[in-house]
Amino acid sequence: MTHIYNFSAGPAVLPKEVLAQAAAEMLDWHGSGMSVMEMSHRGPEFISIYKAAERDLRELLAVPDNYKILFMQGGGLSQNALIPLNLLGHKPDGATIDFIHTGSWSAKSIKEAGKYAKVNTAASSETALPPQAEWRLTPGAAYLHMCTNETIGGVEYQPDFNDPRLKDVTLVADMSSHILSRQIDVSKYGVIFAGAQKNIGPAGVTIVIIRDDLLGKALPICPSAFDFKLVADNDSMYNTPPTYGIYIAGLVFQWLKQQGGVAEMERRAEAKAKLLYDALDASDFYDTRVAPANRSRMNVPFYLKDESRNEAFLAGAKARGLLQLKGHKSVGGMRASIYNAMPIEGVQALVTYLNEFAANAVK
Amino acid sequence: MTHIYNFSAGPAVLPKEVLAQAAAEMLDWHGSGMSVMEMSHRGPEFISIYKAAERDLRELLAVPDNYKILFMQGGGLSQNALIPLNLLGHKPDGATIDFIHTGSWSAKSIKEAGKYAKVNTAASSETALPPQAEWRLTPGAAYLHMCTNETIGGVEYQPDFNDPRLKDVTLVADMSSHILSRQIDVSKYGVIFAGAQKNIGPAGVTIVIIRDDLLGKALPICPSAFDFKLVADNDSMYNTPPTYGIYIAGLVFQWLKQQGGVAEMERRAEAKAKLLYDALDASDFYDTRVAPANRSRMNVPFYLKDESRNEAFLAGAKARGLLQLKGHKSVGGMRASIYNAMPIEGVQALVTYLNEFAANAVK
CATH class of the missing domain: 3.90.1150.10 (Aspartate Aminotransferase, domain 1)
Structure with missing residues (x-):
């Protein structure tokens, strides 16, 4: 094997121990005679894999009981549409979404959300986090969206949301490229989402962590396969989930726990x-x-x-x-x-x- | 290893040779020092995997040059929304979609499409294919949707679309559970789609084969990540594709060619x-x-x-x-x-x- 260090922004390097275990279990997971790829998502083997992954992620991020963890498809990019499609159903026409613009990913989120609501860029800078005191928030905004780590430009939040103006604001955070790399207080967020292919596992899995009370607010035009409430009510199996990717993510979560x-x-x-x-x-x-x-x-x-x-x-x-x-x-x-x-x-x-x-x- | 035969409806059995190759290459694909899971989707290694998969699928199904092959996320279920979201943009208000109802999957498609257009069930039977002569088609319908193999009920089309009424109708076919198991004339269809987890590879990859002239007709509310034209124009990399699943699908395509x-x-x-x-x-x-x-x-x-x-x-x-x-x-x-x-x-x-x-x- 060529010895390399892989600095890709994603899909990205995975723990060697995880890959070795996946290789060893490829043809026969735990004596089942099946590869994880071949398992029905409704069978006891995969259900056990799913539940362990969910439980370990909940433990790693100290996710409170009133939050659901969804394992979805579509990537972080799809969430730019799926978040407004899922959160705007309870708002009268004319809802506004606030955004903090800190680079390419938040810019994409702003553009996409504009299909579904009015958008307000409350602050903007691609080389430094705009000071919270200067954020021009919209009274009654549906929510405030931020990308807490900009993968391309390299601006990262040092989370500190003690601004009293944020007390009643629903925060939505795209944590794709730094989730699981720092301790966070999940209870400060309404929704956290992350594409897996940086710190979680293979491309094709998207994690959504959402507070219970935000479920059931989808617009009628939201595709059922991506309706957070349907996904939550069916333990991420409203449609067939990306089973093998969830298995690999679960192995990464175990590795993280072993590492401390x-x-x-x-x-x-x-x-x-x-x-x-x-x-x-x-x-x-x-x-x-x-x-x-x-x-x-x-x-x-x-x-x-x-x-x-x-x-x-x-x-x-x-x-x-x-x-x-x-x-x-x-x-x-x-x-x-x-x-x-x-x-x-x-x-x-x-x-x-x-x-x-x-x-x-x-x- | 327990010796078993796995009759799961999906995710389902995969060729042992494919799994063995995936295991052997897990930590080091072709001397790259990387797992396929760790490769940037923009790098030469993964691009070569992607292009081979696309080329082999095109060859296996004899897909004409005026059709694009998309590797998407979301599963077959998501296409129940994504097909109308992508095909109705050129229709005035009041478009109607015709459906043939042959079981659970076509029933789900009908229900979901009703969010975006008028739907007409042109024929219905869950135990036999309704005779084509009895289909009550809508003049000027946006397209005609059918599920050519009902995974749950077990009704399969023996494709024979020589009904002269179908000459100018855009056929959309959900072939999830029998794609690659029979020779088809792709040119008779406008769109063919299939979730991978039956005859193609792991769950989390969805194949869409679409005739060129049907691209660029998305409704404004279609999420960008699932806009067929954006996906097609970017070789399925508008957002990060499910790279490992595409790799496995590519190995299955190679296996299929080797088998005849x-x-x-x-x-x-x-x-x-x-x-x-x-x-x-x-x-x-x-x-x-x-x-x-x-x-x-x-x-x-x-x-x-x-x-x-x-x-x-x-x-x-x-x-x-x-x-x-x-x-x-x-x-x-x-x-x-x-x-x-x-x-x-x-x-x-x-x-x-x-x-x-x-x-x-x-x-």
Whole structure:
């Protein structure tokens, strides 16, 4: 096997232990004679897998009892439509949704929600989190949507929603790219959603965590397969769920618990991010664009000051097995995604390369 | 490993060779150092997997060049909404959709479509295909929807759309549970869709085959992630696709080609179905309810005439490793799903058991 470190923004690196277990169980899960892929979603084997995954995620994030956890299909992107389709049914015509715009993903959410309601961008910045005191909130808004970690631009919230104006606001958070990497107070949110393919498992699974009282408010035009209440009432089996992806997510949840849970992931994320940002800050050769207080610990975009060296940088990285470092095409430059499953050794290898490439270029 | 035959209606049995290859490649696909689950969907490795899957499916079904193949999320159930959301945009208010009702799945499609348009049930029967001459079609209907194999009730079309009234009608076919088991003339359809978890691969992948001229007709309320034109224009990567499921589907497509393609699957399906129906017909102990000409070759529902023996029948089957034979709760009885990956030896084992159970019960 080629030894590599995979810095992809998603689908992304998974724990080797999880992949090894999945390989070992592929043809025969626990003596059943079946692959998990072959199991009826209604059978006792898969039901046990599903229940364990749900229970472990609930434990990892300390999800209160009055929240449902849904395992859906469609990806984070689909939620940009499915959230308004599911939350606006109880509002009279003319509902407004507030948004905080912090980068590409919140921008997409704003555009899509505009199909279903009036939208108000309450604050906007792609390089720093707009101060909460400056958010121009709409009285009576249906909800306030934020992307708490912008995968492309690299702006991350340090959650602190003590603004008294937010006391009665329903917060909807897209946590796709940093869920399970920091402790959160779920009770401050109405809905949390996340595509799995960063910190949870394979692409094709979407997690929705929703407070009970927000169920049953779908617009009549919401497709039944994506109606949160129908999904919740049927334990995510209103339609056939993405069974194998849920199984892999469940193995990741077990791995997280074995590693020490979200508190330990948070500690590691801070250590990994500090190592990388310190190296970037210490060099005149590289540049970052996000305000230090709002730098993502998961997705680290950076730029070579001399961008003519970009191709040489990427080729040298690839030769060392440091893969997928090219930045998103919409912003250019480089990006290192360092999710839970990225060991600190991978970040150390990247830092070593950053320093050597800079030193060699200066010669 | 327990030796079993898995008669689940879906998720369902997969070829052992496919599972073995997936296990062997789990931690390192082709020397890349990555699992397929860890690959960026934009990277050259996954793009090559995607293109091969698309090409092989196109070859297997002889899909003409003026049709796009989409790999989506959401399951067949979601298409009950996504088809009208994608096809009605060019119709003035008051569009009507015609349906042929042949069982549970077409019934669900009719109900869901009613959210978006007027619906007309042009013909209805759950035990036989209504004769085409008796279909009460709506002049100027947006399209005609049919479920060409009812997974629960077991009614299957023998495609023959030579009715001259259908010449200018856009046919939409839900082929979820018999796609790739018979040769079809794709050019007779406007849209073909199928959830993967019967004859294609794992749950969480949905195939849509759509004629070019039907793209770009979405209603404004159609979620972008499920807009067929956006999906088609972005090679199924408008949002992150279910990459691992597509990889498994691709392995199944390769297996199908190695086995002799769809013509060979059709031959095997006929042989397997004949073996099973002949045994049921020859016994006074069992009953079937679908007209012989419309019996599904994939999903074989049957009943013990003495239903008090149902539990004993299922327990005895399980003891022999014949799993998942219980019928759908909405219709009761038994059901044997015998998809492409079910070897004839599994059907032979079932027939042996059917005869022995009947003989022992009569004693």
